[in-house]
Amino acid sequence: MSQEDAVTGQPAPSPLKQLDGLFIEHPAFMDTLSYILFELSVQDELAEPPCYYVTGPTGIGKSTLIASLLEHYPRIVDDVRTDMPDGTVRISDRVPMVSTTMRPQPTANGLLRSMLKELGDKGWKSGDREELQNRLTLQAQACRTRTIIVDEAQRAVDRDGVLRRYDIAEVLRDINESTGITIILFGMGRTRHLFDHDSQIWRRFEDEIVVPPFEWGEDDGSGAVPECRQCFISLLVTYRDQMPLPFAASVDVEDPEVALRFFYVSRGVVGLLKKLLLRAVKIALRMQSAEITEAILNEAFDRAFHKDVKAESLVNPWGPLWNRQLPVPLVHRDEIAKPKKRPRKSGPRSNRSRKSDRRAEVLQALTLG
Structure with missing residues (x-):
């Protein structure tokens, strides 16, 4: 006969399940949580919404931190009606904070689709980058979204510190710029190299929050x-x-x-x-x-x-070779001591790049004229 919890009358959890569900809210964790919550509480008082990236080694508690933030800003299922700027009406839940996870070998479109899916957009599977970004702007407005969390953000950066996809960093910048939404990236130490190539993106994500061991x-x-x-x-x-x-x-x-x-x-x-x-x-x-x-x-x-x-x-440390030594650091797992630099691969230029070139040519012609 299984043991029962004296309070709930339900079967008592197994020892493994009991330990697996145990989390100790230690000082470093609580300090980080309090800092982020305060920053979010004043985000609407600033003309330019801040963005952050939270770093720390695997197992430090980043996923638990995200869960705690979502508890403070829960989804409200109330089918709120919103009159959109384009004349349409959207019925949606209030989602003040949304969280998604960057997939292995991520793409900008994949990241946008995952955000739209979490916000309840029914057409999240289709559309090019421009269409996806436009829909995200509208859906976030309808959901009253103020914060987007992206977990495993280091997946956009190679282990040698080279950014895999420049368009991912650009999409994050554009979302922040067009919607006024605060973006918080969670990842290991090499996440910081996501902003190396663009000073505008670096300026928006200048605050690194480190969860230390x-x-x-x-x-x-x-x-x-x-x-x-x-x-x-x-x-x-x-x-x-x-x-x-x-x-x-x-x-x-x-x-x-x-x-x-x-x-x-x-x-x-x-x-x-x-x-x-x-x-x-x-x-x-x-x-x-x-x-x-x-x-x-x-x-x-x-x-x-x-x-x-x-x-x-x-x-x-419970064996015969133990001699009271301190442990080796975890730096090589999560950080990049000497990131390599390699040029961006050449290839077909994006429509955005070509448009920027044409604007520059027109401006130069007008100046010379």
């Missing part, structure tokens, strides 16, 4: 524990208190020597810490263990991080 800090010789280290240990204590299975007595997360092992595995990233804990709970359930022991953590690391051992020369 936890830090271990350095000992200053006074015996005092660095504040950042205390924050990470507090995170471990919170997980310990909410874990579906307890830690064994030998796994005292309040002991800095034990906490360092968890920090080494996670590199200060909550998602990597959770990856270890989920694997440990799986192993404990399979072994029918009532607690998570050092031996279970040893096996959990080997199973969950075997690729990292090869790629980053990590050692098992």
Whole structure:
């Protein structure tokens, strides 16, 4: 017979499901959320709506941050009527904030279609870039949309820092310019190279919001524990208190020597810490263990991080090679130390480029005349 929740009377979640749904609202996360919410609260007071890009390593909590923002600006299903500038009438929901994800090998048209789909446009599958942008402007107006979130924005940039598609950056600029909508990009560190080629786009996305990993800090010789280290240990204590299975007595997360092992595995990233804990709970359930022991953590690391051992020369912090070393940084996964520069590929020029050339030629002729 399955256990039931004492409050709801519903079947109690399994230990794995309970841990998988657990998120600790740590200070860095809450600071970032508060900052963005404040910026959005004053966006209508500015003549030019600001845009932002939020960066951080995989597992830092960017997806949870997006979910929290959407909770603060929920969709309202009310079939509001809007008289459009072209004389038509649109009936739509109020969607103050919409979120979409940039696909692998993204295109400008694909990004526009995904935005239209999220806004409820029935014809989102068809149309060229100009038509899609025009429809997005109208649909966003009908939905009272003030913010568009684009997740996985680093997919528009190669791992060597070269922008794949210039038209994606241009579309983001045009949306912001024509609609007054704030655009927030979420992605890994190389997202910032999305704006390198165009100063106008860079000016609109000049505010980078970094969600940093936890830090271990350095000992200053006074015996005092660095504040950042205390924050990470507090995170471990919170997980310990909410874990579906307890830690064994030998796994005292309040002991800095034990906490360092968890920090080494996670590199200060909550998602990597959770990856270890989920694997440990799986192993404990399979072994029918009532607690998570050092031996279970040893096996959990080997199973969950075997690729990292090869790629980053990590050692098992519950194994014989452990010597209390600090972890290697995660820079190479998300950042670009020395982005390569390569010229834009030549090819057929867009209609927009040709029109710009013709306007320049006319202007020059008038000047000379």
